[in-house]
Amino acid sequence: MTDTFDAGALEADGTLAELARLREQVRHLQARARNRPLIAEAQGILRERYRLEDAEAAFALMQLSSQRFNVRVRTLAEAVVRLERPDERADRWFPGRVRHPAPALDALGIGDAAHAHRGAVLSTVLSQTLAVAGTDMGNVQLGDHATGGLWMEKHTGLGDDFVTYFDFVGPDGTSCAQAAKDMAQVTVRDVATAPVFSEGARRTILHAGSRSCHSVPLVTGDRCLGMVSAHFDRPIDELHPAQLQTLEYTGRQVGRWLEWYDRTVVLDALEYLHLAARHPGMTRARRR
Structure with missing residues (x-):
């Protein structure tokens, strides 16, 4: 038997x-x-x-x-x-x-930005980004002053191997690192063929069930303070211009708030x- x-x-x-x-x-x-x-x-x-x-x-x-x-x-x-x-x-x-007064967070529907908790802001920007992009998988990272890399802060819909592998992201080998370097949104239409990924990153992302992704930098002035990324279970085309505009606005607003948080709270x-x-x-x- x-x-x-x-x-x-x-x-x-x-x-x-x-x-x-x-x-x-x-x-x-x-x-x-x-x-x-x-x-x-x-x-x-x-x-x-x-x-x-x-x-x-x-x-x-x-x-x-x-x-x-x-x-x-x-x-x-x-x-x-x-x-x-x-x-x-x-x-x-x-x-x-x-x-200085706290920058507005109306893109997140947060009225009292001066008393908002950083964790709540990061959770909300993740959920808002996924709603705009139309998916339920994603993560938020924050920049590291010492190394210039990105630390994982929030995630949803992604497995343990993904979270462990991408706990810290250096300056190369991922789309989020590229978006941080360029300070611009990056769309990966198909993870399986995109040259931006190292092979280890590619395998981990595919294993997590993500076939494409879109990264939005959280920026202020000439600095990238973090990143929010949406993952999709299928290859995608470019996002609609209205989606890109909304995500750009959100990324810049949250970036300004994060800078205020560092300089105030x-x-x-x-x-x-x-x-x-x-x-x-x-x-x-x-x-x-």
């Missing part, structure tokens, strides 16, 4: 759900591993700068500010490493900083971190 594979039995006894949970746990551990060196560097800077007792105290400072302003710890760590150190004798990290979080470090009563961070 020959045994046969019964997917229904796996689902019935919860095996598929457990596999999904384990995959999500692996992705979480991978994200922690990739963020650890950056966060450790920021911890070292903060320990030296504010004479903190240990790395735990430095992390507590970032975590406190992260929670207060709803900004990722990794985002704060990257800013601590990248930006010029403050005058430790002053309560302001950025004295004389001019605050993230800097507000750093100001708070600096103030809390100078006045230990505001935080549990310990000093030597």
